[in-house]
Every structure is written in C-alpha cells, then in structure tokens.
Amino acid sequence: MPNHPTGPGLLVLMCGTAYSGKSTYAQALAARLDAVVVSLDEINERRGLWGGDGIPVEEWIRTHELAGAEVRALLAAGRTVIVDDTSSLRSLRDGWRSLVAGAGFVLVYLDVDHPTIRRRQAGNRVSAARRDVADAVLEQHLADFEPPGPDESPVRITSV
Template sequence: MAARLIVLCGTSFSGKSTVARELARRLPAQVVSMDEINDRRGLWGGAGIPLEEWSRTFQQAQTEALELLSSGTPVIVDDTSSPRFLRDAWRELAAGVGAEFILVYVETDETTVRARRDQNRITHSRRDVTDTVLNHHLSTFEPPAADEGALSVEQIRAIGR
C-alpha cells in the first residue's frame, strides 16, 4: 500500500496537534510539525515569523515529509495549512511520490479558539500566540474550499480504526 500524506488544516488552538498525536498513534504515522521545526530553528510563530523564515520552515517540512513518504512511512502534517496554495503544494508533493493525499479540516469556532488561547495563558501548556498574531491569523485564515475534498476530524478518525 502506498504511503499516506495527511495534512491538517485549522486555525491556531483548533486542536490540530491533539488530532495529529491521536492519528499518529492509531495508524501509526510520523508527525511533521511546523511548530516543532520552527522551535528547532529558534523561531516561534506565536510572535510572528518573517515570510522568508517561514518559507524555510515550510521547505524543511516538505523535505522531512518527502523522506518519510519515500520510505513508505505515513505522514501527518501538523500546521494551519492556510492559505490554499500551501495545501496544493502538499498535494503535489504526495502525487510526486505516489502517496495518497488526505486533507483534514479541524474546524473550530473563534470563540473556542480564543477561550483555549486564554486558558493556555494560565496553564502555559504551549507557547503563547500574541493578540496581534492571532487576530491577523483568524482574519486571513482560508478554510478549505468544497473542491479540495477535505474530511472532518470524525471522518479521518474512522480511517485509523
């Protein structure tokens, strides 16, 4: 069976990392996390990252995913995956190695996202996202269009069963 590339799409604090860990355990699969790559590079997206640095992080994520997929290892990409051209780039990468591409939209309403961010400011379970960065992210986030065939979290969880 060909490897799978599962790309998560959703806003900050939507629950993507939780979904990624759960799916990685169930499938099994390897998670390629943009936050972890940024962390290794000494960057933090919650404070804003210059476009050229973010582009390098994206290139690193694609390199890591390509190596895993080429060896037949299923990959889950943990990222906001907005705007659409990023999702299209992942789709092209999967096609290039004959991997199945699955887009999962982790849809979470803005009230829940903000509540989770506020709770995180108390618990510090992950690094903070500034108000400026979160407001910009929420106002520019591009959810998947109907023609992208995105699955819901419930649909993708059934794949791992």
C-alpha cells in the same frame, strides 16, 4: 492502515487555526496509523523561531522547505506522515498535494469557531500548557485563514 516498506506512503495534512486542536488530533491519529508527525512548530523551534510571536514570510518559506524534505523522504520510504501545521492558505495546501507524487493524500480540517479559539487562548494563558500566541498574531491569523472549500475534499472535524 499499514505502512508499506517500498513505494509511496500516505500524507495526512492537518488544517485549522491556532488553538483548534491540530497537534492533539495529529498525535492521536499518528498512534492509530503508526504514522510519523512532522510538526512545523517543532521545525521552527529547532530554528529558534516561534509562530506565536510572528515569523517573517521568508522564514516560513524555509520552514516549509525543511518540512517538505522530511516528508518526501518519509513518503519515499512508504511511511504514513501527518503534517501538523495550520495549512492556513489554499496555496500551501496545494503545495503539499503536489509534493505527494503518487502517495495518498488526506486533508483533515479542524473547523473550530473563533470564540472557542479565543477562549482556548485565554485558558492557555492561565494554564501555560503551550507557548502563547500574541493577540495581534492570532487576530491576523484568524483574518487571513482560508478554510478549505468542498473542492479540496477535506475531512471536516467540528468537535475537538
């Protein structure tokens, strides 16, 4: 899928719980599509925040504003952009859809069951391959996560 030097690009929005494999999948997809990955975790880290510790809503709003500005600029330049985030609420996914303004939009949902997520969290605590997500933060995240419905036309990935 080539990038166009002018005109709208393509936005690929990752969706899935913590430990579902979104970042790994986003990086692999970016290599195949010659895309730019905009990671909300990386934006938070630049801001001195870590979602695994819990972040106040107003800080998440600011992170989304910063990510939106990056994505708009890249799309305007005709780039393919992959947003690496949980996209845990329908309202957040709808916000990204409305941001594309003429660009293409694809929602990629990594649908991984909760027992697998918890096993990956435990394994990560042994390997320390990535920063930890506190138990209470993960449990709240899993409870609040709104999987995309059929009306959102997600590309559903079940084995990562």
